[in-house]
Amino acid sequence: MPFIPHTDQDVATMLDAIGAPAIDDLFDEIPASLRCGPLDVPPGESEMEVTAALTQRARRDEPGPCFLGAGAYDHHIPAAVWDICSRGEYMTAYTPYQAEASQGTLQLIHEFQTMMAALTGMEVANASVYDGASALAESVLMAVRANRRSRRRGVAGAGRETATIRVVVAGAVHPHYVETARNIVQGQGIRLEATGFDASGTVDLARFETLLAEPPAAVIVQQPNCLGLLEPVNEVVAAAHAAGALVIAVANPISLALLAPPGDWHESGADIVCGDGQPLGIPLFSGGPYFGYICTRREFVRQLPGRIVGLTEDTGGQPGYALTLQAREQHIRRGKATSNICTNQGLLVTAATVYMSLLGAAGLNAIASRCHATTRKLVEALTSIDGVQQRFTGPFFHECVLDVGRDAEGVAEQTAAAGITGGLPLGRWYPELANCLLVCATEKRSEADIAAYREVLCRILIHAERPAIGSASEGSR
Amino acid sequence: MPFIPHTDQDVATMLDAIGAPAIDDLFDEIPASLRCGPLDVPPGESEMEVTAALTQRARRDEPGPCFLGAGAYDHHIPAAVWDICSRGEYMTAYTPYQAEASQGTLQLIHEFQTMMAALTGMEVANASVYDGASALAESVLMAVRANRRSRRRGVAGAGRETATIRVVVAGAVHPHYVETARNIVQGQGIRLEATGFDASGTVDLARFETLLAEPPAAVIVQQPNCLGLLEPVNEVVAAAHAAGALVIAVANPISLALLAPPGDWHESGADIVCGDGQPLGIPLFSGGPYFGYICTRREFVRQLPGRIVGLTEDTGGQPGYALTLQAREQHIRRGKATSNICTNQGLLVTAATVYMSLLGAAGLNAIASRCHATTRKLVEALTSIDGVQQRFTGPFFHECVLDVGRDAEGVAEQTAAAGITGGLPLGRWYPELANCLLVCATEKRSEADIAAYREVLCRILIHAERPAIGSASEGSR
Amino acid sequence: MSTSIFDIGAPGRGAAAQRPAPGDVSDLPPEALRRKPPRLPEVSELQTVRHYTNLSRRNFSIDNQFYPLGSCTMKYNPRGAHRIASLPGFAGRHPLAELAASQGFLACLHELQEVLKAATGMAAVSAAPMAGAQGEFAGIAMIRAYHDARGDTERREIIVPDAAHGTNPASAVMCGYVAREVPVGADGDVDFEALKAAVGEQTAGIMLTNPSTCGVFERRIADIADVVHDAGGLLYYDGANLNAVLGTARPGDMGFDVLHVNLHKTFATPHGGGGPGAGPVGANERLAPYLPTPMAAKEGDTYRWVEPADAPDSIGRLSAFAGNAGILLRALAYARMLGRDGMRRVGEFATLNANYLMERLRQQGFELAYPERRASHEFVITFRQEAKEFGISAMDIAKRLLDHGIHAPTTYFPLLVPECFLIEPTETETKEELDAFVTALTQVLGEVRTDPERVKTAPHNLPSARLDDVKAARDLRLVHEPD
Amino acid sequence: MSTSIFDIGAPGRGAAAQRPAPGDVSDLPPEALRRKPPRLPEVSELQTVRHYTNLSRRNFSIDNQFYPLGSCTMKYNPRGAHRIASLPGFAGRHPLAELAASQGFLACLHELQEVLKAATGMAAVSAAPMAGAQGEFAGIAMIRAYHDARGDTERREIIVPDAAHGTNPASAVMCGYVAREVPVGADGDVDFEALKAAVGEQTAGIMLTNPSTCGVFERRIADIADVVHDAGGLLYYDGANLNAVLGTARPGDMGFDVLHVNLHKTFATPHGGGGPGAGPVGANERLAPYLPTPMAAKEGDTYRWVEPADAPDSIGRLSAFAGNAGILLRALAYARMLGRDGMRRVGEFATLNANYLMERLRQQGFELAYPERRASHEFVITFRQEAKEFGISAMDIAKRLLDHGIHAPTTYFPLLVPECFLIEPTETETKEELDAFVTALTQVLGEVRTDPERVKTAPHNLPSARLDDVKAARDLRLVHEPD
């Protein structure tokens, strides 16, 4: 019996103590008609067998050099990070409700909150929500609550309560984030309206103006945006605040070691900063678990969803940590909670905290600047191929849109066949960019990786006309 | 500065406290002529770079299904084993000299000693020596010391002290073990004399009789022997003890869950049992670190080399563990120690202890019996190929000698090229077995693995005459 | 508290082996750049490792001790499943990788969907939700989509028992519904009459946990299903307690239309000090079209994603990629190790352990909240007597239990039972461990009578004495302040 | 002690997910089979994990605390090196795999040999020995082989300083030599006159540690080399203290003929609670032919093993395969992370830390064994005063230091300094950590004066009070006895 320690003797003694003839009798309150027969699943296998079977599957997906980002980034992860996270004490503990038995996790989260606040230029942070996309959804709900209240206080304008509440998406925000946020907030009558991007790949300012005409509750802007480009965030914040909207910034935390933190944008700064913590020491993991973070100003802390750890004292006057402001949460406030979130992404926060400690500000900055420089080299290398060009010319962080002059889906498939994860075919997001690949190079990509990609791409584009079936050059690889 | 935490400020303060102008001044007692210039090694690299470079090398050696044993066995290792061993508390602790700060390691070793004694049918065990081969060398030295003493006591015969002390190697003992033991003991005037094996692949009993005529200090026998076969250990023990020799058994610990323990051989039992602990949860690791174990009877414990943990009490009368009989060891007895060993293979003992706890007697027995049955299937599958036959017909545990009818070196090379580790070409050990492969199948080998091996071997042997260069069948694989 | 990581650093210190050579950023507009570096720790690699290794030791965890936390299913988390999820092919796979480089992962995802269908009796499963609460959100959103699709747009209420977990009403509200509570009766079952009275044409659906959060099986579940269905409502099954009936009874057979499963409970994926989990949703034929995307589909020998185009009625995506993939892999590995018989035994032995522990405690004089009932995989005891007589709270007793090296059961949940413990031993604990718990709790109870002060001021043997929650909330210190 | 694993089991219990289906063994002769199963633990997977997780917490370790154990170089063990050595291609490679499937590993082994040649100034290196002591054995066996090859067979003695590590004389004796001790002078250097008197035609060689086990650099090493070489003897360098001079001075330049390097010290591979380590040996041109096999050789772009045929004079193999390969990989990874400058800094900062700590302790009134000398990477202090005045031993002070959460320095080594500590902070510790050590030790010293009993009965804050070594040896309880 895998994982069940009972001996026959144990079972007999226990049933005897209960006074039940058999285990089955313990289910006698379940109507017989509701009992099921054997489940339609295969018989159990040993750890060895399962490992062998799933290792074989994992091998099939083992990736070559990865030039794909689009919200998940292939950074180097110091070995210490997961060696520490995998300690049973972190990995197999529950949510730190019993503070005295959870000082490890609690202090770690407090340190995490401090680090995230510092990175984003905000004052407080929560202990995570599910991922970047759900963090945006929660931020929208939070901004709506916060701004409603502000409006009641008469701070932000007319205070007209309409049936639908509007939130404006400024510029190129990750489409999956927008979709997720839309799906999550629509039940509460909140509508997302998007400016789209203009020819520069960043916010269409004209349309933004129009959408601000009737003041929305909040404005969302992503920096760097989902095309890798730098948005005019100072202008966006200025305009949004002028219209009485709160500003929600979506930011890649690694970029914040290099780029101006949202708290410093314009004069007033963003009000809520959210995003995905994956770049901070979390493997690509086929999409998750990652974690969503949300930071904000102190004044909005009671609207912040998710757990928050505070420093307090024990009865002996010694400092110690505890979950705080729990009255915001579902297990206390139930239907009136700031969010329904309960289980969050604690272990990933652990990873990110260890990661940020190891790297420090200087280390993160080195990584961010190296990513930028490596991506520039990648872009140089690839655009030196005939017919490949940069689609937008503005400054980018570590992702760039390349027009490959033909359907990018096919190109991505072919690079994958050659063992290279070559980037995102942007037609999936924006039909008008069907010939474009969004490429990314983190600090992990070597010159050899870039050269290999260039060679593969060269081959693909040159053989474009005659689909490469058993061509001479193939044979010699 | 990798791994060095000093800030410039730290250095200045510290030098100031020392009263030295520069770090270099701290080396002023080293004659200038002995100072060296920069070392001829490349500049440092980041963890990321080193990981990338060495991962590339590791990939080159990544193995397919392994049918090679010959002293190192590819068993399944429960994930829990190394998750626990890798805890800093085990991995980065020193030898448990400070008992009060090392109760974890000490209790673990005590539990290990208990398990090894139980497996071998002995009374005591040490906390490891380097590997199986060095364990044999240490066992020989130990037997010689133990037997000399016995002889002085008149227990075992004439007591004639000759310049060379003889030890007889009975049957097929792993050649690397014999070579290692020979190299280590020869400085002390000990000579190993081998019986060799007869047509059955086991001890040449006639020659054994002859070698016992002048009684040796000890007899070494390996069970199962290095050809996988079962030696007539009862006969060997009876004859050895009759001749006043101590018996050193070399045993694969996994086999001991199935086979009679050396302590039960004949009536008297072996006197010393040693071997390599690698099968107990330790990866192949390219050859090490593994660990050597030595078990013996209580009467010989003072001759046992290596650390030993005893249960004792603390000043409060509470039970606790401590290293004991340290007067045997080099740090106390120096030149008169039982061995020069200091650093041993502690972490591997940790792995083996966790492994044995997880498996228990029933689990180890299941593994041993499964290895046996799988190897039989392998042998059936391969000997169904024309020209492949079993070289020896006696019972085997989980290794078997197959005659492939041609130089086995070439065959092994070709199976390797096909991604299968096909066994040991025995010509390396015994020229007369140049056409033979020593094959092994652990519980990890599936029917699919065996079928794959059979197919590869078929192909190799059928193409034997015309070296397989671009043959038609190759193309279709 | 341990010294903060911020207080052990020094300006300029860092883990140099982790730093790549910086790159040139002179092409970036200066106004886009950060002016002052963020205040992050400045520590060496050894300092980091030592700090977080030592911090970890200030936690209780399953790997360290018995953790009978009701509703949370704190059972053994197999290390083998952790290793499998960490294989380079899974851990290194980009979520948007091409299909050809995703077949291994998709095969796993598809297989897990099939396993969950079998275990729950549902027609289809989407593993997209990232925890139970997101599963609830998805399920209620599906119910809403279903009604909307039929033009049945006036249903405004979701019914939840007053004993329900807080996420239930919170999820309902998040979907735009009003959460309407119905009381649970003295026997632990929902008050059927009250329920009938509450159900009507305004009812979009009901959320039930079964076995319930009172630790008992909802005996009239079939009747409840009829009442709700008859009124045009749908039934949502909160799968947090599936562990109790795994292999014995299936929500699909009980009349539920949609459900979630907390993989981090029933499927043994570790809780990680708060998460991550995964909350796959299953639905019957009626609701299947509304399942969130993406999902895995199989066509012949190849796997593909179910794209929006294939699921026009889907409530859409709930995360940037495809949910907590790594947790799904852990659950699959665990499910495969269990297999058919193993799954049934999970429910059986979880139930055996709970009933044994309940019986032992009853014999020791503890008051059961539902003394006439079988325990499911958990049960409720109440200290209302002790509270009255000695001024001792359930929380005091919980804290004192920590001193015995045992994690406290869930306290004050369900909210309707005063001064309660919800105790869930799980099937992976030994009889000896349960007996030790009885001994410890009995000892604490004795102490309540002989030395209540000692209990009120517990814990005494932990890194911290009792922490002041009120101060924490009043005097908010949410980030580390430099000295 | 914690309850033994043997006392938490139950007959028939086990970790079922770890058991393969048993195989048929009916073909084996019944008399070859075991009749009674061995008494091994019968516990569940969770019990195993919990037991050994909790046991681990009863250890001190570098990852948990400062560990200034002299001669042992307890520095940070990079986790990155551990991960690299565990890569499937290395960890899964069979030691006897075909050459074509071994090129990656052999490239690493060869590279390590080259790094060690450069760092020691030797002509050739074999990484076969599995720890320092086996390196010593190999080196002395090489010296013997060299003399034997020249027909110079009457040299019977190996000289070792009386301060030498115990393995030195033990290794010499194991090779069939007599270990002849020479005294160390009051300044910590070998007594040169005594040495000259001891050297003669009976001298096969000398074993020296430099910097020595007294924590000082042997200043007349060049003279010693001349004396020994002039007498026809050879010099063996015990590399246990190489960390002190890495990148600053090389044994090869000092006149040594053969040496070992403890990779588990200077090259930061973890000690594992006793091991494993690795003790590669290096030799100059004269002794290179005698190096143990196997080694890695490079020919063009491919690597191969150095087989006995290539090394007819080799002292042969010392292990079943090729030594502690995994440790060699860890060392290589570490060496590459350090690189040229990093290696030099290791020696520099190890020396800086030791001298700073020594100076601070001197100022606090501790008695240095060699007050006129620089510390190498370690230094000796003596409590002979305290022993005389208060009847307190160095061991008492060591035990009391444990109560402060600091591992004790090495005690009673070197043997010639009474009541001593050999203190080695290593370069990876911060100034703050050293200062905390000074504070703690000073506090203990104060206590020696004010409350000696408290020190004599230490430790007080650990899982065990002072353990009785005498009882352990008198009343041998070496295996767990069933109750």
Ligand SMILES: Cc1ncc(COP(=O)(O)O)c(C=O)c1O
């Ligand atoms: C009964 C019940 N329902 C729902 C949930 C919420 O699940 P999750 O924490 O995975 O979001 C929980 C979790 O504690 C629970 O116990």
Ligand SMILES: Cc1ncc(COP(=O)(O)O)c(C=O)c1O
């Ligand atoms: C000075 C000295 N020499 C030799 C050795 C022996 O090395 P090993 O323990 O690796 O066998 C040691 C180890 O402690 C030592 O400190």
